[in-house]
Amino acid sequence: MKLSIFSAAALMALSASAAPAAQPQKFNYVVDNFADIEVLRYKVPGFEDLSLNQKCLIYYLTEAALYGRDILWDQNYKYNLVIRQMLEAVYTTAYDHSSADWKAFEKYFKQVEFANGIHHHYSTDKFVPEFSEAWLDKHIARIPDGPWTDYSAEIFDAIFNPDVDAKRVNQAEGQDLIVTSANNLYEGVTQAEVEQYYNALKDPNDHTPVSYGLNTRVTKVDGKVVEQTYKVGGLYSNAITKIVENLEKASQYAENDAQRAIIASLIEYYRSGDLKKFDEYSILWAEDTDSQVDFINGFIESYGDPLGMTGAWESIVNFKNVEASHRTEVLSENAQWFEDNSPVDAQFKKPQVKGVSAKVITAAVLAGDAYPATPIGINLPNANWIRAAHGSKSVTIENITQAYDEAAKGNGFNDEFVIDDATRKLLEDYLFITDNLHTDLHECLGHGSGRLLPGVDPDALKAHGSTIEETRADLFALYYLADPKLIEIGLLDNPDAYKAEYYKYILNGLMTQLMRIEPGKDVEEAHMRNRKLIAEWAYEHGRDANVIEYVKVNGKTFIRINDYEALRGLFGQLLAEIQRIRSTGDYEAARNLVETYAVKVDPELHREVLDRYATLHIAPYKGFVNPVYKLVKSNGKIVDVTVSYDEGYTQQMLRYGRDYSPLTSK
Numbered sequence: 001m002k003l004s005i006f007s008a009a010a011l012m013a014l015s016a017s018a019a020p021a022a023q024p025q026k027f028n029y030v031v032d033n034f035a036d037i038e039v040l041r042y043k044v045p046g047f048e049d050l051s052l053n054q055k056c057l058i059y060y061l062t063e064a065a066l067y068g069r070d071i072l073w074d075q076n077y078k079y080n081l082v083i084r085q086m087l088e089a090v091y092t093t094a095y096d097h098s099s100a101d102w103k104a105f106e107k108y109f110k111q112v113e114f115a116n117g118i119h120h121h122y123s124t125d126k127f128v129p130e131f132s133e134a135w136l137d138k139h140i141a142r143i144p145d146g147p148w149t150d151y152s153a154e155i156f157d158a159i160f161n162p163d164v165d166a167k168r169v170n171q172a173e174g175q176d177l178i179v180t181s182a183n184n185l186y187e188g189v190t191q192a193e194v195e196q197y198y199n200a201l202k203d204p205n206d207h208t209p210v211s212y213g214l215n216t217r218v219t220k221v222d223g224k225v226v227e228q229t230y231k232v233g234g235l236y237s238n239a240i241t242k243i244v245e246n247l248e249k250a251s252q253y254a255e256n257d258a259q260r261a262i263i264a265s266l267i268e269y270y271r272s273g274d275l276k277k278f279d280e281y282s283i284l285w286a287e288d289t290d291s292q293v294d295f296i297n298g299f300i301e302s303y304g305d306p307l308g309m310t311g312a313w314e315s316i317v318n319f320k321n322v323e324a325s326h327r328t329e330v331l332s333e334n335a336q337w338f339e340d341n342s343p344v345d346a347q348f349k350k351p352q353v354k355g356v357s358a359k360v361i362t363a364a365v366l367a368g369d370a371y372p373a374t375p376i377g378i379n380l381p382n383a384n385w386i387r388a389a390h391g392s393k394s395v396t397i398e399n400i401t402q403a404y405d406e407a408a409k410g411n412g413f414n415d416e417f418v419i420d421d422a423t424r425k426l427l428e429d430y431l432f433i434t435d436n437l438h439t440d441l442h443e444c445l446g447h448g449s450g451r452l453l454p455g456v457d458p459d460a461l462k463a464h465g466s467t468i469e470e471t472r473a474d475l476f477a478l479y480y481l482a483d484p485k486l487i488e489i490g491l492l493d494n495p496d497a498y499k500a501e502y503y504k505y506i507l508n509g510l511m512t513q514l515m516r517i518e519p520g521k522d523v524e525e526a527h528m529r530n531r532k533l534i535a536e537w538a539y540e541h542g543r544d545a546n547v548i549e550y551v552k553v554n555g556k557t558f559i560r561i562n563d564y565e566a567l568r569g570l571f572g573q574l575l576a577e578i579q580r581i582r583s584t585g586d587y588e589a590a591r592n593l594v595e596t597y598a599v600k601v602d603p604e605l606h607r608e609v610l611d612r613y614a615t616l617h618i619a620p621y622k623g624f625v626n627p628v629y630k631l632v633k634s635n636g637k638i639v640d641v642t643v644s645y646d647e648g649y650t651q652q653m654l655r656y657g658r659d660y661s662p663l664t665s666k
């Protein structure tokens, strides 16, 4: 599972503080802007302080990460790689840099590079080129033939014909999701055939099932449905071979035996394509909480498959931020205290609670499905039985949230939506720390708290289950953010700090998150529903005491919180009720809360939020370029690894296309 900046409480960090940029910043966070995208860069603080061994380990894991890039491009769409080669050839040789066609081409080129293909990374809709076919044709005619020459009809259709392969992932109910999705995870098969095929493989009595279809493309040979496996010697062999080579080099610098075993088992899986091996690797990985350097490398998240089976290739190399991880460790150590003192009815509490292993990490490289758009938090492995038996690792990627936060400074958001200077100052001083703490409390303690009464079906809340679950974890975090316990255990230094998160949470839940909803639509996504549920419920139940107030200033709507302590009381009250609903499986109460508070949007307020947000020109989507790592050698021996931050966006894309492209080359 991944926590994205669009689907979590951390959305708020996106627009954290709008202090006027007081001092000129030495580090330029914003790298490029185009279409609906802003490209940022991130720092890797602490890299210089790692041992030479750890730096070498990171270097080779980083190489293993970059060599997988082509896999994702091909998974996303069958012509993506050849289209990229052609676009790059045109981009680097085109001559009329002042024409409208060139400007439109440049925008399209940057969009495709960002999305790892010709479909938008988030909406999965195909990009619409604003340059002419004739312009592209003319520029292709000037360059030598390439792999695209053989496919020119298909490529022009793919780029210019809006009816061809319009959506990468189609989730529309009632349609054949396989046939109508443009991704390259299935070819020449229908949804019914795929479902039939997997149903025949699955054994309902298997309590440790492999993740069927995770590393395969499904197609037909001689009329029979078959899986083509991604492995050395199989599909994507050239890329996977380069990944394995670099994992082998990395292994020489492993921090300890456990880590060496993890790398060895990943290599075994890449060589065999055997999903049992992947489970073995995942277990070793989940159980290693001692190593400082860590990495994800493989076919992991299945959001790109409308059936949720095949994993998109990704890699993130990272190391533990020891100082910041202290936060999550202290919370985990005190997990029982938090459980015992929560405002929840005693029968719904866990007699024995265990904090989830959670840490704060520094990303060193982002690759595949995690690049350039990247999650801010990750919780893996995904296999449920492994999570239950061997635990999972939950991480917050703090150098990424920090970069979002820095880049948002001065974007005008707080001036537009926050009611007064005092509140803006509060957010400036305390939102970053309280927002991170909110995520820690939510992940480490919130989800793990409470228990079901005996005999209650865990799926009793059905379609409302995930909204209620996220509501529960958020309320647990909100309630405790204001507790003196956090000061006592040294995680906050000011008893008023929590007000920053409270204000932003309510503002977001009542108003600003509406910027992500199209006019006339309801709130659908579970995290957005949960925030709306909490904010609207607190507004309504604090109405008589005027706890939260809508204020009009010059025709604009603002939120004022008049009584923060009372608001905390309301959060506690709602937490008790939500836990009761969860513990007893009270579906009717869940449905009632969700439908009353979480779904319907006030059209007038919605219009106002959209209009005000539009004046700020904040790009809705963001992503990152990676730093550049270089080996420093003396007499043939590695003496250091350096990190630098000066590469531009297209520069990086073109370099990756040239140097890390094992599936397109020669």
Ligand code: ZN
Pocket (backbone or CB within 6 Å): 442, 447, 470, 473
């Ligand atoms: Zn959650």
